Amino acid sequence: MSKGVTPQSQDFAKWYTDVVQKAELADYSPVKGSMVIRPYGYAIWENIKENLDRMFKETGHVNAYFPMLIPESFLKKEAEHVEGFAPELAVVTHGGGKKLEEPLVIRPTSETIIWYMYKKWINSYRDLPILINQWANVVRWEMRTRMFLRTTEFLWQEGHTAHATKEEAIEESHKMIGIYSDFAENYMAMPVIVGTKTENEKFAGAVDSFTIEAMMADKRALQSGTSHYLGQNFAKAFDVMFQNEKNEQEYVYASSWGVSTRLVGALIMAHGDDKGLILPPKLAPYQVVVVPIYRDDEAKTAVMNYINGITENLKSQGIRYHVDIRETLSPGFKFNDWEMKGVPLRIEVGPRDVKGGNLVCAKRFTGEKVVLSKNEFLNGISNMLDDIQAKMLEGRKAFRKENTTDINSYDELIAATSNGGFAKAYWDGSSDEEKRIQEETKATIRCIPFEQSGDEGTCFYTGRKTTKQVILAKSY
């Protein structure tokens, strides 16, 4: 960036904050730890949201909305849940000018209010499954915050499903982490490792937590989405039973799953470079930006007419475009501005191009700039965008591979992860041993990948034989 900070340097955090602000994604709000998502940043979130929402609906889910204020006592009904969230709750004590009899908490997540309602809605196996998702904001009073990655208030979706059988609930939680993984790879161009969280790292109130873990440009891991099999924990806490086909009363089985505006942060940190953002075509608010170039009114008219022909065609192809008609800025400034904002393709149109029936096309991902005929461009743009999308994913896969090491000892763990990087290891340690490793190395077990070779090996820490392999890394 302007100060020569690159994503690979020590100042990754500084680079990140710079990009977020200079690309006009977000800004600090007057409330500590909260951020304002600006229109360009929100447009990225909207694209994420739109695609995920479609994927949820295609798999039988429906949207609903539950209220933000939850009676404090609700949070206390599930033992692990209360313990997990108590320190970070925002509490409302007054309303209508009076002190409330029972304080209300601003939802840190909605399991409790939703399960309170599910009790009313569920009587029979015929009422199941319930497959509800909600798009909402939540508040978690975190100690330290970072734009998009961890803010006091954030936007997310949370799915909450209720099932008649354990198998079905587990299958649902797996299906949803699968959708997240699919979305991360095919839309965000960000490869992820799908796996199970260890006991230490799982969601407060879950039986099992599943995660997608992505490698950022500084080689650290980012938990980018989670899905939980909740067992009967919330059903028991809220006394939600149903009558099964055998005429017996049984507690309902549950799953919950969510991704947040953190994904915008993931996009920035996974793909950015020293010029700023690089957005994957499928999620970029604008897939093409057009920069007109002219000196006088006569040239301007010719250029703009020519551009109109181009944009009409782009429109018919369903391509998201933007013509940068800002009068007071030079073309060079605009080039840099849109590179900062990560627009996949830029075309430059000046009098020269109008005369020759051409245009100049620049690709953000590769930096290459070529002269194409107008028709070549219009016929090829769809493929170009697909190609960029695919190459971005390949690039991140290669990067992750380069920075993932198979390790067999504690020393190798330190070597593999101290400056970022994933370590793959056999693991047979306890929760306490896992915590000790975290304290000493700052690296944590990110997950136990679903994909296991099944081969036996030696635990890098305890020396015991095991078939279980895990991924360790420093994380956000």
Next chain:
RNA sequence: CGGGAUGUAGCGCAGCUCGGUAGCGCGCUUCGUUCGGGACGAAGAGGCCGAAGGUUCAAAUCCUUUCAUCCCGACCA
């Protein structure tokens, strides 16, 4: 809550050691020339130096107190 740092124009900073009535870059306004990789010139606007108190003829500068923010840890989508 522990450790470190910083508060001076919208943003980024200098000035503080050695007190003398506030400066630089970017941005902003107007006009002109520019416009194919962050344009240039000229003329402007903008700050009671985080707050309170003290020392002094005189405080951005010295002293005391206080508030706020940022960074590093513990927490976490």
